[in-house]
Amino acid sequence: MPNRFHRWIAEHSIAVLMATLILSLLALLQLFDFQNARLRLSIDPSLDAISILTPQERKFDSLVRLRFGNREPVMVMMQVDDVFLPKNLQRLDRLSHDLQQLDGVKSVDSLTLTRLPRIERNDLNYSPLTPTSLQDPQIARELRHSTLDNPLIAGQLVSRDGSAAVVLVHPASSDELEILHSDLARRIRQTADRQAGPGVRIHVTGAPLIRSEISHTLTSQMKTMIPAIMLVIAVLLALVFRSLRAVLIPLLTICVAMLWVLASFSVAAIPINLVTALTPPFIITMGLAYCAHVISEYEQIHRREPALSAQKHIASLLQETSIPVMVTGLATIAGLLALTLNEQRSMIEFAAFSALGTLFLMLLTLLLVPSLLYFCKPRRRDQPLAGEAMLDQAIDTLSKFDQQHRKQILWVALIVFAGSLLYAAQIRIGEQLIGLFPENSRIRIDHAAINQKMGGVNPVYLAFEGGAEDVFTDPNILQQLDQLEKWVSQQPEVGSVLGLADHVKLLNRYLAAEASFAIPASRDAIRQMLFVGDGEWQRSVVNIDRSASLIQIRLRVDDTARIAPFLDRLQLRLKQLPGGLEIHLGGGAVIMTESVRKATSGQLMSVALALLLIYLCLSLQFLSFKIGLLATLPTALQTALYFGMLGLLGVSLNPTSVLVETLVLGLAIDDTIHYLSRFASAAKRSGSETIAAQRALQSVLRPVTVTKTILIAGFLTMLSGDLSSQALFGWLAALTLFCTWLVDIFVTPAFMSGLRIVTLWDTLRLNLGAQVQKTIPLFRGLSDRQSRIFALMANLHTLPSGTRLITEGDESGDIYVIIDGEVTVFKDIGDDHIELARMQRGDVVGEIGYFGQRRSASVDTVSETRLLRFDDEDKERLCRAYPSIAARIFLNLNRVQAQRQAERNGLIEKFNGKAQPSALPDEKNPSFDSSLHSPAKP
Template sequence: MSSASIGEGERRAGIAARLARHPWLVIAIAVALTLASLLQLVDFGQRRLRLDIDPSLDPLIAPNLPATPVDEAVHARFGAPDDTVLVLFQSDNVYSPDSLGRIDALTKSLQKIDDVAEVQSLTSVALPRSGDGRLSLRRLTSDEYGDDRLLEELRRNIDTDPLLRGQLATLDGRSAAIRVSLSTTSDRETLESGVAEAIVYTAHALQSEGIRISVTGMPIVRDATSRTVIEQLRWTVPAITLLLTGLLALAFRSWRGVWLPLVTIGLSLLWTMATLSAIGKPLNLITSLAPPLLATMGLAYCAHVLTEFEALLREPQLRDRQRRIAVLLKEIAGPVTLTGVTTGVGLLALLTNDLPAIREFALLSTLGVFYTVILVLTFVPAMLGLTVRRAPRKALPGNAAFERGALLLGRFDIRFRRGILWTATIIGLLAIFLSLRITVGDRFVGAFSEKSEVREDYERVNEALHGVTPLSIYVEGAVPGQFLEPQSLQMLDELEDWLRQQPEVGSVTGLVDHLRSLNRTLTGQQGGELPATRELVSQLLFFGDTETLSQFVDSDQETTLINLRLTVDDTADIAAVLARIDARLEQFPRSLHAQTSGQAVLMTQSVDRVTSGQLESIALALFVIYLCLSLQFASLWIGLLASLPTLLQTALYFGALGLFGVKLNATTSLVECLVLGLAVDDTIHYLARFNAAARRTASETTAAVAALSAVLRPITLTKAILATGFLVLVTGDLQNQVLFGWLAAFTLIAAWLVDVFVTPAFISGVRIVTLWDSLRLNLGRNVQQTIPLFSGLSARQSKLFALMSRVEMIPAGVLALREGDDGGDVYVVIDGRLVAWTQRGGERVPLNTFKRGDVFGEAGYFGQKRTANVETLTKVRVLRFDDADQERICRRHPKLAARIFLNLNRIQAERRSRPEPLELEAEGI
């Protein structure tokens, strides 16, 4: 392991040097790949992109849901009951001549729109007029609009007909519904045809004083959603780029600080989209979130590298450009690769999600992250090497303020360490408690703001027609002709009665309503009774309109459909009513089997499925991040400790969801995994710095402050870039994207607070030993031979012990120990020389000198007072450990501890065997 790591380090240094020597080669490869990507992505002959956009909402429905087979059966047998557009016409009296004239004009205008299959309204449907053994089925003609008696009779017929009641006109006569069927067969076709948009435009154009027109229905909501997402996609990336360009200009106040990140993200996006094009996948509503994410994240990565570069640029000993780039690469390669890996891990955790679109998003974004990391580690340094010649005289803007701030924050964190950790613990526990309040749910139309036209129209129609959200109940009989039996029809009728009593159910229409209506119209049964015999049922169905009836009962009357409209569109509310309906359907006898179906059911089950996988995804992401950190720190325990800040960030996110009543759904699930990967990046940058500083200063507290000083500026800048990038989404029209933006920004800000306050406070109390540190720590040559305490230990064990203890530097001419002080620490000299002396009769009496390998202070270690002074003669490096260190080593590395104790005993024994008592006494000190 260690030799491999050494090899890895050397190889990395070699690659860095080669990259620094051949910047043109790097640029040439980047240009070649970019040209290849352009040729793949753009059809220059046709002047178009070779990248399809799939605007449908289908990717938001998980496959293989329990309701999927039912839904497919319903579509195969009864068509698509969800796909009607509802146009609501409201006036003082829809039966007035003026209103009927307008309804007729609107109906005709709608009929003229391409891809409108059929329009049903008060003036287009042949309405029943019966009496005296005659049945007339006629449309209203314009010369009848003024016939009050006729209209009164017509209204009475409509209001009392079991099938028409409340469907074409409300009972108060103030609202009329115009139902528009489309001939398109998919969301994509609807969007491309523009039929939904044309219906909305045509309908609203006829709005005037006293006339209010609203348009809604699943095709309208889905079309508006798709259209808004595409529109948002068009401006989001440019807006983010523009905004962040300003931020970069402010942060670096140099051209390279602006154009280099922009070119880098441009290339990364181009390569990513070209790959998508090459594998023939379209960009859908979920994967379209990848470009803004990659743009934001790419800029954040670049900001880290540029900050490091700017710091190196100001180092006087790094005047040589090649060397500067080589050093830059050595410094950034580890953290950038690791942050790329953790971001990728956060994204790849989404692969456990049931939605194919989310899995595609995870893969596409991970690929983009990979391209970005490659560019940041090759193209960016190469460009910096080629374009930057002179070191700037001025420091980076705000650098001094950040340094001062970091110092203050670091000291604050150390001083109030316990307080901060207690506060963090309390907040974390509170967040966990609040997260228990999270509920699962999503809304069809809730994606639009309350003031949007789509939402307002939906709410108005929902209120007037008592429900818009479609839901179906698919009932299967045991034998053909089952629904010709009056007994079966009676059961359906009782079910419909029960459904109508449910508060969320606005309207119910089924076979029994059709039969009642037919019975009334064809046999003159005015009481609204169901047909009493199987023969009469058969004959009524035989005379019925094939197309209409085929939407409710199949040709051999073995299966039937009950269509409902719900007044709610939140999947949580729908889930509640579905649970009650399912329980009621269980009461059917064995001969009938009923299940719920429709978009509402699919969406509800999909949200459940997606969110139930949420914990799985996050646990997986956290576990892999933990593994990465464990590898970095060469300890599963330290890896776990280093993961705690990330756990806190996760808890804060879910706590916020619970606190603000935000529901868990596909959007909110997506945010956490995404932001988890991004938030941990800065923690890794910090910990990497802390590691280096701890090794350099041999003090965790000093290192905690030093690391904060080094990373405060870049992590603040990257978090600001990321948060600003995500906040661009809050200006959009879709509430789920707005929520996405706010939540992502909140999580990043919370992550920044954790990075700045909690992580330094926490980590300053943790002794961190990394594999790399242990390898780098130089205890000098022939450790086992020159330092008796390490006799019999391997080089790695010696270094591990040294780092589990404390390595301290002591300047020359300083008292390391004072006579009479309490003991407790043992010292081993690594480098330098010291002298032990005491006062005798006012005279300074030298007792002994110490050099490499010598041990002093062990007498005090065993509970005595210091018996002499020990003063440094040169600058000295010593290894210092106490009882607590020994305890820790015993726990974690018992074999190592046993050997150390054995060696210590040997050293003591050797001392005791020496002839001069004075010196013997003094050696122990």
């Protein structure tokens, strides 16, 4: 029966619609700045969003930036045949000056602008290269000679083969968002492109540009991709349901939920980042699934009971769907909140806002959808839609197939589960920032070109904290750092290394006129060299009081799966350095690698916790830990299947693939709970799990299939996205949805049909009426709860016809309640077989045993009979655990006994003179097991 809440919603549809409208308007006002015609929502494509830095690490990273400057410049590479030709040097000089003039550029390093010392005629020369001097072939030749063996220039500003020169453009601000908003990276590229021409190629890369491109792509995707997905969904909904109602209601629900979530982002002043950008697809997915179930159920109710009023339809709909929707919502929220175990800020934000979105969807599905349905009564179709009969036929066949091949299906599921776990163990953890872009994109081509020519792009730094002034003028320490630099440069992932040792060696070579690069043995010499060489270039590797130093590394690789082993080796190598130095690893590559590593390593824990929370939710729904556990298994299988696919297809576990997993969990829960809910109610109605499995499948197959088909199509539209992470998200989600659909239609029904969900209590209620205390004398006066407890402490027996239940003269304390079937109570006296009574469902048999007497008559089943049996042990347990229930039961037994006594007296009178007194109960045998017919039969 619909409860008050269901009826209230059904009666207040207008109020619900108005409340939704008001809240949505408020959300719109929050989200959209009408005055300036812009969204109050920012995009944050920074690495910060996906980085896992402790406050201490973050503080140190800021300190490193403060001391040594922002080590992530935009790299502009000019690729020509020979950089040292005068015309190319002039072009490089123009390029450098043009870039230096740009607003927002702090400084520019290039071969022509950065005056590093060179030896000319035995003098150290710092003369600036003027445009005029660059026309002189002699100067160009000297420049080639003096720079290609200079470690501060060769491999840093000019490629070692002299065919490419790099201009390092340092933004004035180190704030990523500020750089983004000024569109600096794109302006740099546009300015640089002006120098391109025949024989001159311009390539641009660097973290600011990559982030800028991600930001622009994300913004445009938000504007185009989400509407595109919605459009695809709308078209498919229209095709499937052929009803405007079935299209508009889900879309409206999703839009409202999306609006509320985006407004929540705005209220919290949290920008959308690489990870939280996947919240909208999540909301679309879950919203569609929720609505499809509810609308499908509504149509079934409407078909089943067309004569009911609109209010009663809505109340019935809520009665059927409110619990599964709430359990689904809460379980999904619980699963999402398990992600908050993650250390990654963006993952926590994704979990929090997706959980909030799920809550909104849950409320809207329970409030808005029924209210809208109230006003959108479905048309009565004279004929079913084309394909519906076919679908019904398919469901029937499928259901039978699942029943008949239950064992085989479960074996296959088990094998798939085991295989999935095996493949899941092979999952590779990794992420590529540049890999987010398509291979033929300009940014990726440029990145590869600079990486190849300049020996690495991806920045890593090693920051050393000496703890006292002048530590890094100690020749021994500089020797150690020099050795470390050599070791680093030999690693295959490393393109270039630059540190204080290089500066000191260069200064020593020029100032001491040493032939080779070497660290001076005298500390004072080092101090004096660093003093005369002090400036911005040197400050990028050592601070003002020489208490801290930095080694800059550029990696050739971008994939964190390849960076991680290098970082591990580096950590081991760092342990060989002398004590007293505090060492920190940093830079974009390190942050990215460590973030991916931590985000994914915590994933197993998150999944385990999510499954545990889902298990608890399901256990609560079915009030049984065992059923909760069994109901969780399909979700566990779907999760394992997903991770197995990642391993099998070689897809890296990264924040994107982790997020698809949350989607899998959410949908798996939704399908399982809707299936289970219908299965449970059908089982209780029919008293048979087999029939229930069939009916539940009939009920959910349509919405599950429709939802999955539409979502798969919707996600496949993401394949056209500009970022590979979104394309990956799209096809991974689509493939996973298909696999979960297979689990939904084969494994879950096969699994559930073997689940013994119909309890004794359900059987009692099914056979003896909803209020068994009114139909069974033994239960009289007990509340529902007490009746249920007592019933659940008993045992159910099914006996075939002609089975002896009680034998006269036996000593036994068992009491029976007949659930269905019939028994006969009789006495055999000599050759006479005297039937004393026939008993049917609801009757109590054998109550005399309670009084410690021998059985006074025999009882046989007349037909197949189901009985509830209470033995001595049950009674003892009852007395101990529930004395109040026991007291009531014993009182009822006394009543039964009194009734029997009255009947006996009646029988004595009836048999007086007609039978032998010995055949009747006497003082030693005061009663016989007989019946007490219930006053009302169900």
